[in-house]
Amino acid sequence: MERISVLAITKNGVEMGLSLKNLFPDWQIFAPSKFSDKNEMINWYDDSTSIKIVDLFQSNDALICLFSLGAVIRLLAPHIKDKKIDPAVIVIDDKAQFVISVLSGHLGGANELSKKIAAKINATPVITTAADVNKTIPVDLVGKEFGWKIDGRCGDNVTEVSAHMVNKEKIGVFQNAGEKNWWKKELPENVTVYDNFQDFVDSHSKGNLLISDLEDHGTPFWRNVDTIAENIVIYRPQTLVVGVGLHWDTSKETIKNGLESCLQKFNLSGKSIVRFVSIKKEKDVEGLIELGKEMDIPIEYIDRVELATITTPNPSKTVQAFEGTSSVSEAAALKSSNGELIVEKQKFPPNLTIAIARIQN
Numbered sequence: 001m002e003r004i005s006v007l008a009i010t011k012n013g014v015e016m017g018l019s020l021k022n023l024f025p026d027w028q029i030f031a032p033s034k035f036s037d038k039n040e041m042i043n044w045y046d047d048s049t050s051i052k053i054v055d056l057f058q059s060n061d062a063l064i065c066l067f068s069l070g071a072v073i074r075l076l077a078p079h080i081k082d083k084k085i086d087p088a089v090i091v092i093d094d095k096a097q098f099v100i101s102v103l104s105g106h107l108g109g110a111n112e113l114s115k116k117i118a119a120k121i122n123a124t125p126v127i128t129t130a131a132d133v134n135k136t137i138p139v140d141l142v143g144k145e146f147g148w149k150i151d152g153r154c155g156d157n158v159t160e161v162s163a164h165m166v167n168k169e170k171i172g173v174f175q176n177a178g179e180k181n182w183w184k185k186e187l188p189e190n191v192t193v194y195d196n197f198q199d200f201v202d203s204h205s206k207g208n209l210l211i212s213d214l215e216d217h218g219t220p221f222w223r224n225v226d227t228i229a230e231n232i233v234i235y236r237p238q239t240l241v242v243g244v245g246l247h248w249d250t251s252k253e254t255i256k257n258g259l260e261s262c263l264q265k266f267n268l269s270g271k272s273i274v275r276f277v278s279i280k281k282e283k284d285v286e287g288l289i290e291l292g293k294e295m296d297i298p299i300e301y302i303d304r305v306e307l308a309t310i311t312t313p314n315p316s317k318t319v320q321a322f323e324g325t326s327s328v329s330e331a332a333a334l335k336s337s338n339g340e341l342i343v344e345k346q347k348f349p350p351n352l353t354i355a356i357a358r359i360q361n
Contacts, residue, residue: 001061001088001109004028009049011035012094013066014042020064023120027064030056054079062088062113069100076103083107083140090114092123100126106140130166136188139165142209143235146179149271151234161207161233165190172205177213177272178237179361201228208232213239213272213358215263238274239361243333244288245319245345245353246278252290258348259291262356266343274359275300277336279307279328300336307331314345333357 004024008017008031017029021041030052033044045052053075056063065072069091080086080103088110089103099118101110111127118125132138139162142148150158165171165188173193187193194200200208208228213236225232244255263270276292278285280301292299308325312334315326325331330345333355343356 164207169206174200175211215269236271241337243329245328247351329355
């Protein structure tokens with residue numbers, strides 16, 4: 001979390017806020033100007049608290065309120081929208097005995113932050129989300145620490161599958177990509193991990209978790225997935241590194257079209273792309289920069305000397321003559337991923353090649 005603010009509205013709350021500031025120096029503390037003693041560690045405000053709390057709610061990743069839970073609920077209720085976008089909200093009582101996770105416990109991180117604060121101030125964290133209380137797998141958090149994304153096509157299934165999970169109904173799991181240690185405890189007794197995909201499909205589980213970087217495109221794999229589509233959550237691990245060979249004037253549209261062609265041809269999900277990687281040139285290619293921004297995917301650049309040390313299946317004398325290395329797209333994907341090349345160099349004449357490697361976990 002980058003932006004965390006603390007809101008105090010009593011004299012005792014101001015003292016608690018200063019204590020939190022000493023423990024968490026990057027946090028911003030806000031309090032009404034009527035309590036001001038000119039302490040520069042506090043952001044003193046003249047607005048009413050009903051206005052200030054909304055402003056902080058809408059501009060922070062987490063908001064910690066040092067006053068009653070009931071008051072916080074009344075003030076914020078009209079502004080709560082969705083757990084996917086609402087910030088974490090935490091309440092600490094006036095005696096600092098309890099740290100209560102109020103809103104966005106999972107996706108917003110309120111639960112973990114409450115535990116962190118409680119440990120620092122010797123208080124009791126109050127967590128009420130069902131998965132935590134029942135010590136089972138929180139469906140909406142699987143792989144979050146690794147940057148996994150939930151596929152949008154099954155976002156509405158998360159609540160239903162979560163209910164099956166906490167009610168200890170049969171849950172099936174199949175994984176063919178991504179980090180294997182996404183659950184570090186013993187699996188709940190109602191959860192079964194299947195090594196064989198068909199066994200997973202045929203398990204008749206009430207809820208299903210699929211961890212994969214493969215995409216639809218009418219493959220037999222996905223035709224089987226469609227049979228359990230109503231009770232499945234699909235996670236996209238960040239496993240794909242896209243190597244790009246290009247000219248200085250290769251456009252964003254050209255790269256995007258080539259990428260989409262590769263993903264469709266090889267049945268891969270664009271949601272699993274962790275980065276683009278290319279050769280370091282005197283000037284970065286604008287087309288690649290623009291596509292990276294559009295897709296929110298970072299770009300890595302590797303020096304030609306390093307690329308020249310990588311053995312690739314399709315070296316080119318022409319590329320060697322122009323770039324000082326016999327491979328750009330394949331070598332870049334392999335070097336950056338330290339993994340397996342799953343899409344060998346695809347040519348899109350006259351100014352683009354793409355190769356894709358999978359990070360091995």
